[in-house]
Amino acid sequence: MTTDSLPLFPLALVAYPGETIALHIFEERYKDLVRDCLERDSPFGIVLYDDGRMSSIGCLCTIRAVVRRYDDGRLDIEVVATERFRITSVTDDGSYLRCGAENIPVTDVAADAHQVQRLITQHMKLLELAGRTVRPGFYDQEGSVSYLIARNAGLELPQKQMILETDTEADRVRILIEHMARFIPHVEQVEEIRKKVQSNGHFQDFPPESS
Numbered sequence: 001m002t003t004d005s006l007p008l009f010p011l012a013l014v015a016y017p018g019e020t021i022a023l024h025i026f027e028e029r030y031k032d033l034v035r036d037c038l039e040r041d042s043p044f045g046i047v048l049y050d051d052g053r054m055s056s057i058g059c060l061c062t063i064r065a066v067v068r069r070y071d072d073g074r075l076d077i078e079v080v081a082t083e084r085f086r087i088t089s090v091t092d093d094g095s096y097l098r099c100g101a102e103n104i105p106v107t108d109v110a111a112d113a114h115q116v117q118r119l120i121t122q123h124m125k126l127l128e129l130a131g132r133t134v135r136p137g138f139y140d141q142e143g144s145v146s147y148l149i150a151r152n153a154g155l156e157l158p159q160k161q162m163i164l165e166t167d168t169e170a171d172r173v174r175i176l177i178e179h180m181a182r183f184i185p186h187v188e189q190v191e192e193i194r195k196k197v198q199s200n201g202h203f204q205d206f207p208p209e210s211s
Helices: 028-040 113-129 136-140 145-150 157-165 169-199
Strands: 002-011 020-025 044-050 057-069 075-092 097-103
Touching: 002 028, 002 057, 002 075, 020 028, 020 057, 028 057, 028 075, 044 075, 044 157, 057 157, 113 136, 113 145, 113 169, 136 145, 145 157, 145 169, 157 169
Parallel strands: 002 044
Antiparallel strands: 002 097, 020 075, 044 057, 057 075, 075 097
């Protein structure tokens, strides 16, 4: 995919290939963008806009469904992210941004199976700490395990963008393993503090209020 006129949707989020995203469309410019993409059956690009800066690598998205149309023109849509792209130029046609874009070739360097299993084990541990239901079958989905886990791994936006910009599955898995090794002990510490507070529900360490 190479184009000089890709509709561009800057957002404070990072979309990964294979991810399904729900969007609420309320700004006039993006109502126009969605209308044009629906009429032409064409994709648009989601790119991270954070702290006043737009990233140069985003993810191509197609509209899978219009979930709801509101009387005032707002829409709820469901989109599927498909592949990464690199912005080569940006123009503003007075409604919404468009960009020159080129696809980023897939570099097929698979992660070591033991490393993948280690990352899955770490992620399951993180979900348990967060009180989420752990389903081992979740990781059997098609596509990149690293993209799947990075959606819900306690990453800050710049870290999520770094994962998107990393070319190989092996490198993405390595980065996530290192992140989990740092992040999980922090979550465990917070959980331990929470349990201590809950176990002292009657505030026994505090003197009673004077009457």
